[in-house]
Structures are given as C-alpha cells and as structure tokens.
Amino acid sequence: MTNKDRAFAGKVAFITGAGSGIGRATALAFARAGASVAVADVSEKGNQETARLIEQQGGHALVVKCNVTQTDDVKAALDKTVAAFGRLDFALNNAGIEPRKPAPTADYDEEEWNRIIDVDLRGVFLCMKHEIPLILKQGGGAIVNTSSGAGIIGIKGSPAYTAAKHGVIGLTRAAALDYAGQNIRVNAICPGYIATPMMDRFTGGTPEGHAKVVSEEPIGRMGQPEEIANAVLWLCSPAASFVVGHALVVDGGQTVQ
Numbered sequence: 506m507t508n509k510d511r512a513f514a515g516k517v518a519f520i521t522g523a524g525s526g527i528g529r530a531t532a533l534a535f536a537r538a539g540a541s542v543a544v545a546d547v548s549e550k551g552n553q554e555t556a557r558l559i560e561q562q563g564g565h566a567l568v569v570k571c572n573v574t575q576t577d578d579v580k581a582a583l584d585k586t587v588a589a590f591g592r593l594d595f596a597l598n599n600a601g602i603e604p605r606k607p608a609p610t611a612d613y614d615e616e617e618w619n620r621i622i623d624v625d626l627r628g629v630f631l632c633m634k635h636e637i638p639l640i641l642k643q644g645g646g647a648i649v650n651t652s653s654g655a656g657i658i659g660i661k662g663s664p665a666y667t668a669a670k671h672g673v674i675g676l677t678r679a680a681a682l683d684y685a686g687q688n689i690r691v692n693a694i695c696p697g698y699i700a701t702p703m704m705d706r707f708t709g710g711t712p713e714g715h716a717k718v719v720s721e722e723p724i725g726r727m728g729q730p731e732e733i734a735n736a737v738l739w740l741c742s743p744a745a746s747f748v749v750g751h752a753l754v755v756d757g758g759q760t761v762q
Contacts, residue, residue: 512742514539517590519583521573521632522600524551526701527651529558530730531597531737536564538738540595543586545571547600565590573600573628580635593639594646595741598632601625601651603703607662618665625669626676633680637689645688647741650677652693652752654760670695674752681750690749692740697756699728724757 518535522528524546532542536559544559544566546552556566567589571582587593602624605617629650640646655663656670674693681691698704698718704727708714719726736755739745754760 511537511539513595513738516540516594517543517586517592518595518597518741519543519545519586519593519636520597520599521545521571521628522651523555524548525555526703527696527699527730527733528597528599529555531599531734532566533558533562533564534731534734534738535595536566537562541565541567541590543567543569543582543590545569545582545600547572571600573598573632574623576631576635579631583635583639587639592643593636594643596632596636596640596646596648597651597737598629598636598648599651600628601703603707604663604666609662610664613664621665622669622672625666626672629673630676633676633691637680637684640689641684641687646690647745648680648689648691649737649740650691650693652677652695654695654697654754654756656693656695656752657754658760677752678750685749690740690745692745692748692750693752694733694736694740695752695754695756695760696733697728697754697759698722699730699733701730722757722759723761726757728755728757 518540520528520532523532523544532544532555535542544552544555552568556568559566569582569585572578650673652673653670655667656674660667677691677693708718
C-alpha cells in the first residue's frame with residue numbers, strides 16, 4: 506500500500522456488529538486504510554475471526570465483547586479501546602438484528618418490538634452517548650450509524666424494524682446538529698439488500714428467497730458488504746468534510762422505485 510492508501514494511519518475506529526457482514530467488511534477496510542480497529546460484537550467467535558483477518562493483512566485489532574443494549578458493556582468496550590490505542594476517532598454503530606417473523610402492526614408481539622428497538626435504536630444511542638466524549642478529546646472525528654432502506658420507506662409487516670431504522674436517522678440528525686460545531690460529523694448509512702449472514706436468515710437461505718430479494722433490486726443483484734464499507738470510509742474521510750446529518754442510501758436503486 507502507498508501512504509495515500511493509508512489515509513487513516515494513526516487513527517482509531519470502533520465498530521459494533523464487527524463479527525460478520527457489513528461490520529467485518531468495514532473493520533477490514535479501516536485496517537487497510539491504516540487505522541487501528543476495535544472490533545465489538547456479542548459473538549466472540551465472529552469477533553475473533555474478524556481480528557484474525559485484520560492481523561493477517563498486517564493491521565492492528567482489539568477484540569471487545571459488547572452487548573450494545575447494556576450501557577456498562579458499551580462504556581467498558583470503549584474504555585478498553587482507548588486504553589489499548591490511546592484515542593478514538595471514528596465509530597460505526599452497526600450492531601443490529603432483524604425481525605423473527607413479519608406481522609401486521611396490531612398483531613405485533615410486544616416482546617419482539619422491545620427486542621428490536623432495544624438493539625437497533627437504543628443500542629445506537631448508547632454507543633454515541635459514550636463515543637462522543639472520547640472523540641471530543643481528540644478534537645473531532647466522525648460517526649456513522651447503520652440505518653437501512655427501511656429507514657426511509659415503510660416495510661409491510663415489520664413495524665418495529667421500520668420504526669427503529671427511521672429512528673436511527675432521526676437520532677443521527679439530532680446528534681449531527683449537537684456536535685457539528687465541535688468537529689464531529691455524524692451521518693447514517695442506509696444499505697439495501699446486502700449479501701450477509703443476516704440476509705441469509707431473512708431469505709431463509711433458499712434459492713427462492715434469494716431470487717425474490719434480487720427481483721426487488723433494480724441493479725439485478727444484492728450488494729456486497731465491501732460496497733457499504735467503502736461508503737462508510739468515505740463518510741469518515743476528509744472527502745466528506747461538508748457532509749453532516751445525512752442518510753446515505755446505498756441500495757442498488759431499491760428505494761427509488
């Protein structure tokens with residue numbers, strides 16, 4: 506790699522949901538760009554594999570187990586990050602879960618509602634609550650929160666996920682206004698159908714389920730985690746220095762229809 510390729514050399518990134526999919530791809534991308542990366546997930550096995558892949562390509566990784574619904578877990582993971590690397594510059598708040606099964610709003614299970622809101626929305630809030638003071642100590646940085654296409658359109662039979670992902674965008678915009686004057690840029694990413702383990706669960710892992718998802722993508726395929734990672738790194742880079750409070754849709758045209 507050239508020095509130009511290592512645009513984030515000396516910087517530190519904290520990534521939740523780093524054990525697979527978009528989180529793993531973004532962790533690897535930050536490491537390739539020279540950043541030290543704290544990989545945070547509830548999956549110890551997935552976390553360890555992401556760290557192994559980072560180290561295999563010559564990067565620096567810290568494994569931190571983190572349940573984003575627990576404020577003490579989040580704070581401890583971030584404290585370990587700063588203890589290991591000395592600073593925090595970037596965060597991707599990406600940990601999320603999908604609905605177990607669709608149901609109309611009036612029939613939606615309250616426990617399922619709470620489960621999804623707790624991880625997909627409250628988890629983002631707790632992460633930012635503890636990340637922002639650490640980033641302020643460095644004089645600024647960037648945060649990206651993972652929303653979804655479901656954050657800008659309604660999804661039939663999925664009121665909790667839709668509400669959570671819309672909420673992530675609202676939370677992102679509020680935080681962006683709170684800290685734009687202190688050199689922290691907060692934005693959101695809205696992926697479409699991306700080829701991840703979550704998508705395998707969503708489609709049932711069948712050719713028919715896969716074909717149905719692809720049929721809803723105007724580009725004629727699912728996206729790759731690396732394509733979202735590229736967008737996240739751009740949002741964190743000086744190239745996006747005037748991008749604040751934006752929800753960047755990367756979905757192959759799915760929500761344009």
